[in-house]
Amino acid sequence: SAVISQKPSRDICQRGTSLTIQCQVDSQVTMMFWYRQQPGQSLTLIATANQGSEATYESGFVIDKFPISRPNLTFSTLTVSNMSPEDSSIYLCSVDLGPYEQYFGPGTRLTVT
Amino acid sequence: DAKTTQPNSMESNEEEPVHLPCNHSTISGTDYIHWYRQLPSQGPEYVIHGLTSNVNNRMASLAIAEDRKSSTLILHRATLRDAAVYYCIRSDTGNQFYFGTGTSLTVIP
Numbered sequence: 001s002a003v004i005s006q007k008p009s010r011d012i013c014q015r016g017t018s019l020t021i022q023c024q025v026d027s028q029v030t031m032m033f034w035y036r037q038q039p040g041q042s043l044t045l046i047a048t049a050n051q052g053s054e055a056t057y058e059s060g061f062v063i064d065k066f067p068i069s070r071p072n073l074t075f076s077t078l079t080v081s082n083m084s085p086e087d088s089s090i091y092l093c094s095v096d097l098g099p100y101e102q103y104f105g106p107g108t109r110l111t112v113t
Numbered sequence: 114d115a116k117t118t119q120p121n122s123m124e125s126n127e128e129e130p131v132h133l134p135c136n137h138s139t140i141s142g143t144d145y146i147h148w149y150r151q152l153p154s155q156g157p158e159y160v161i162h163g164l165t166s167n168v169n170n171r172m173a174s175l176a177i178a179e180d181r182k183s184s185t186l187i188l189h190r191a192t193l194r195d196a197a198v199y200y201c202i203r204s205d206t207g208n209q210f211y212f213g214t215g216t217s218l219t220v221i222p
Contacts, residue, residue, distance in 0.1 A: 004156075031208065042200060043157070043212045058209075092156050096208050100145060104156025 002027055002095055004105035012111045013083055020079045021108045023093035028073035031096035034066070037107070038089045046091075049076050083112045116140075117213035119201055124219045125191040133186040133216050135201030140181055145204045148175065148186045150197040151215075157200060160186065196220045 003026040013019050023032065034046040047055045047068055055068040069077045080087050088111050094102040116139045125131040137146065145164050149157035161168055161175045163184075168175040174187040188195055201213035 033210070042215045043210075045209055045211065048207065048209060094156070094210075100147070100162050100204070100208075101159050102208070102210060104158070106154070106156055 002029070002097055002103040004093065004095060004103055006091075006093060006105040006108050008108060009106065010109040010111075012113060015084050015112055017083055018079055018081045019083065019110060020077050021091050021093075021110075023076045023078070023105055025074050025095050025103075027097075029095040029097060030073070032070065032076045033094045033096070033102065034068060034076070034078045035092045035094065035104075036089045037092060043092065046078070080110065083110075085112045088112045117201055117203055117211065119199075119213045119216045121214070122217045122219065124221060125188075126221050127193060128190050131188040131191045131195070131218065133188070133199050133201075133218065135184050135186070135213055136182065137184065137201065137203055137213070138182040140203055141205070142181075143206055146175070146177060146181075146184050147202040147204060147210065148173070148199060149202060150195075150199045152197050160199070191218075191220045193220050193222060 005024045007022045032049045035043040037043045045058050046061045047057045049055045049068050049070040051070050051073050067079045090107040090109050092107040094104040118136045147162040148160040151157045161173050163175045176185045198215045198217050200215045202210045
C-alpha cells in the first residue's frame, strides 16, 4: 500500500491565475497519474508522469494548460494555468505500485471564481 | 471513458446481495477490468480486478462475460459501509485507468 498526500486540500482562485498542486507519496514509485473529477462526474485521466521523462498527456489535455513536474520518485506537481470557472474540479493524483492497482490521493478541490 | 457505461444509481437492502453491472463493449483483448469505489471527499479505493476469469476476494466477486463486453461486481451482503460510488475501469498495457460513468449505491437499513 501507499500513503499519498496532496497539497492544498482545497483552494479558491480567481480566473486568469495559476495553481500548483503537490502530490507526495511515502515510497518510491515509477508511475504517477493525474486525474480530474468535474462536479458530480467520473474521473478523467489527464496525464501520466514518469520520473526522468516528459509527462504523457491524454487527448483533450495539453502541457501549456496542465504542466507537470516529476523531479523524483516520491513527488509530482500539477499546475492548472490561466484558470477559468470551467477548471473548477477535484484534481487527484495516484501511484502505480504494481501492474494492476493504483492508490489515490485524497484530492484537491479547486474552485475558480 | 465514454466507452464504459454503468447505471447512474442502484439501491440495495442491507444484508442482501448487490449486482452492479458494467458495459465495456469496446474493450480490447489485453485491457484489464477493475472496480474501485469512492466515498465522499476521498479518492477511489481498490475493490477487485480481472482479465478473463471470474475473481473472488474478501470484499467482492467479479463476474466477466465470456465475450468480455460486460462485467458484474457482486457484493455478497451489502452493509451500510458499502454505500459509495462504484466505478468500473478498464486499463491498458500502460496501466492507464479509464473510468466508467459510475454507479451510486444506496444501502437501505
